[in-house]
Structures are given as structure tokens and as C-alpha cells.
């Protein structure tokens with residue numbers, strides 16, 4: 820599968836088969852996240868691999884009862900340390916850095932025959948409590964991952980022409 824095919828095939832999957840995912844696969848997938856670029860190469864990411872059933876259930880609850888999270892054999896908690904660094908452009912580096920790593924991970928999962936769903940709708944304080952994440956760190960995303968039990972249709976995207984401009988910000992984008 821070439822890179823473009825991997826990108827095309829990725830879907831947010833919200834139901835998983837009760838089939839285990841090997842540690843080797845999880846390790847290979849996470850390694851792609853660890854290989855990601857990061858501002859000043861600070862690599863602020865930390866990943867917690869959650870397989871414990873009670874912890875996954877508690878994370879699902881912290882994520883506004885998105886029950887499919889607990890169905891996944893593995894839930895990655897994508898965390899950050901060193902969260903004070905703000906880039907010259909004004910963006911906090913850790914959210915960008917961790918998100919790039921998580922995106923690598925979602926694509927590597929496809930290569931490994933797995934599916935995932937990025938979860939941003941979770942109460943961080945509750946998720947931190949479940950996983951013992953300290954106040955000094957943040958949880959940027961949760962990522963349930965496993966073998967898909969459904970094949971969602973591709974979701975729609977706006978056209979290239981409406982979202983990509985030449986040289987300057989077009990008037991049409993001010994609407």
C-alpha cells in the first residue's frame with residue numbers, strides 16, 4: 820500500500836472486533852509517532868498504552884460516554900510534557916507536536932490492518948485521574964485502536980479550489 824492509498828483508506832472507526840492486537844504491532848505503530856517532527860526536536864509526547872478493561876471503561880465515561888472507546892483492545896492516551904513552550908508564531912508547541920505524532924500513528928495503524936478514532940471530546944481532568952497523569956502534563960488525545968467491526972463510508976471534504984489559494988488570502992474566505 821503506497822502512502823496515498825494509506826491516507827485514502829483511513830477512516831474514523833467507532834466499532835471494534837473483540838480481537839486482540841499484539842504488542843509488536845502496537846510498538847511498530849507508536850514508533851512512527853516517535854519518529855515525527857517536533858518544534859526544536861523537543862519531542863514532548865508521551866504515550867500510555869491502555870489495555871486494562873476497567874481503565875478503558877473509565878476513559879469512555881470521561882469521554883462523555885463514547886462507549887466504543889472501551890470496545891477497542893487498545894486505547895492510546897497521547898500526552899504531553901514540557902507544555903510551556905510557545906513557538907514564535909504564537910502556537911503552543913506541544914499540541915502541534917503531539918498531534919503530528921498521533922496523525923502518524925493513525926496512518927501506521929492502517930498499514931497494520933487496524934483502525935482508530937481520534938477522540939478530542941473527553942474531560943481531561945477525569946481522564947488524568949484514571950491514568951495517573953500529573954498536573955504538569957496534558958492529555959492531548961485519546962485514540963481507541965483495533966480491528967474494525969464496521970467499514971464507514973468516506974466522509975466528505977470541501978473542494979481543493981475552495982480551500983487552497985494562490986499567494987494571498989482570498990476575499991471569498993472572509994464570508
Ligand SMILES: Cc1cc2nc3c(=O)[nH]c(=O)nc-3n(C[C@H](O)[C@H](O)[C@H](O)COP(=O)(O)O)c2cc1C
Pocket residue numbers: 829830831832833885936937938939940941971973974
Ligand atoms: C481533533 C479531533 C477530535 C475528534 N474527536 C472525536 C470524538 O471525540 N469522537 C468521535 O467519535 N470522533 C472524533 N473525531 C473524528 C472526526 O469526527 C472525524 O475525523 C471526521 O468526522 C472525519 O471523518 P474521518 O476521520 O472518517 O475522515 C475527532 C477528530 C479530530 C481530528
